[in-house]
Amino acid sequence: MSMEEEKKQAFEDLPIEKVHYTTFGERLREIRKDRGLSQTELARILKSSKQMVSCYELNQRSPRIELVKKYAEALNVPLDYLLGDTEAEAISRMFWTRKKKKKPFYKIFMDVTDERGLNIPDTVRVTGLTDRQVRTIITREMKVAPLDLALQLSETLNVPLAVWLDEEEYNPPEVSAEAYEVARAYDRADLRDQNMARFALKLELLKEVKK
Helix, strand or coil: CCHHHHHHHHHHHCCCCCCCCCCHHHHHHHHHHHCCCCHHHHHHHHCCCHHHHHHHHCCCCCCCHHHHHHHHHHHCCCHHHHHCCCHHHHHHHHHHHHHCCCCCHHHHHHHHHHHCCCCHHHHHHHHCCCHHHHHHHHHCCCCCCCHHHHHHHHHHHCCCHHHHCCCCCCCCCCCCHHHHHHHHHHHHCCHHHHHHHHHHCCCCCCCCCCC
8 A cells, every 4th residue: 555545544544633732721721611610619629729720721830740640630530631632632542442452652653763773852853743742652651643643753754654553563674784784884983974974865964062
């Protein structure tokens, strides 16, 4: 199946149309209004202060993860919802549960980046994701990738879309002994020679780190 066919099939299978990001403060205000609570009443439930609730709702302050867990328990809502889950993630999670996937997206993501030897800065540079997006995938243990994210990773890392959607196993290509030798030679080379190689491959040049 070609990349275009994979994309078309993915759009048909996953009912994801847009990504709407919601902050913790917006979610907290939404819960408070839905329950008809004043900021003072909500503060009492959270064992906090009205001033702190106001700061949260205005996105002026963000609580520690430990506090968010306590707030989620006090309000009887899922932690990921209170953290500001996206519509796309929520829809994808339901799809993932219904299809009984065996491997969550964040583990696939870690497998691929580890196999490529990519740390977080490398992953940001290669994929075009932000540092926050990469860390969110890992720390939030994202079950399923929103479709736009899966497509971006498929194109930038040259990994089939079906892998990111957990429809096929990730089988990294075998690396020849010659390729390993080239990699070792690159690692041993000085900055000038490394940049010559990167220039030939039309890659971003490295900058000297001043000590």
